[in-house]
Amino acid sequence: MAKIVVAVGGNAILSKDASAEAQMKAVKKTAKELVKFIKNGDQLIITHGNGPQVGNLLLQQNAADSEANPAMPLDTCGAMTQGSIGYWFQNAMKEELLDSGIDKDVMAIVTQTIVDENDPAFENPSKPIGPFYKEADLPELKSMHPDWDVIEDSGRGYRRVVPSPKPLEINEYAAIKKVVDAGIVPIVSGGGGIPVVRKGNRLIGKEAVIDKDFSASKIAQLIDADKLIILTSAGGVYYNYGKPDQVELKEVGIDDIQKHIDANEFAKGSMMPKVQAAVAFVRNTGNPAVIGDLEDVQQIIEGNEGTTIVKHAVPAAVK
């Protein structure tokens, strides 16, 4: 039985329709895929993104902001999306397991991620959240939200970016380990975990959104996972992505892909954190990581889809 941490992107849950109904439907579709790992005999630890959802929630908060009903800060919005997406996953996974005749408990765990309050990321917002905007919308956006930082996101439009410090520790990891050992399927570190700094016995929330790929890598290392799988809306990792000579990788060694990371070839805020998180997991554990499409789970289980990142050198690191 392999212990597998699977990370699902927020953009894979919310595409065009941001209604709860549409996102629940997407989560249900994802759950159908994820249950395939359990049917395969694997032990699953699920984590998910929240970029689109937390950005939308923040917009709702700000739209309703008043003295009597103040907008919640970003760390609390992160916790709220852990709750909502965790609720959707918990029910969808349980339902799929029952439909498959598998009696297993599923449990979403509110997870806090310890960060360094001096992390330079607090001064350099890089994490895209919320909806995509068109270039033509930018002047109006600037006048409505003069304090926002906005970037172009992988050719898909423009998005607000917020600070994204690196995870140092997963506060609840020892409890998560017990839950995994008890055979329960946990949903952990949603949205990368709620960013907090430690002050003695207190944890204090910070206004940021942690990249779930980095916290997935961290939790996978802490619980001795055999594999880290990052599921997104791309078939795999491409070199020269979006260019005429783009090439999708089937299997690649960490030293090869590290050269492309060092040359800043991957898009910041989308593919870069995924490959960095995968490489960190592989480097520190010797176990493989896979980046692949949410719709290809069966083929990923069979080793026929996605990009597998391994510790050893791979002679021809292309498909």
Ligand SMILES: Nc1ncnc2c1ncn2[C@@H]1O[C@H](COP(=O)(O)OP(=O)(O)O)[C@@H](O)[C@H]1O
């Ligand atoms: N080198 C690359 N290889 C594959 N996809 C890439 C690459 N660079 C950018 N992308 C884009 O990154 C997207 C995945 O990132 P994103 O949507 O931010 O992830 P998430 O699913 O975690 O929300 C892909 O759908 C693709 O559009």
Ligand SMILES: NC(=O)OP(=O)(O)O
């Ligand atoms: N928090 C986070 O990494 O979210 P996405 O996967 O939606 O970007």
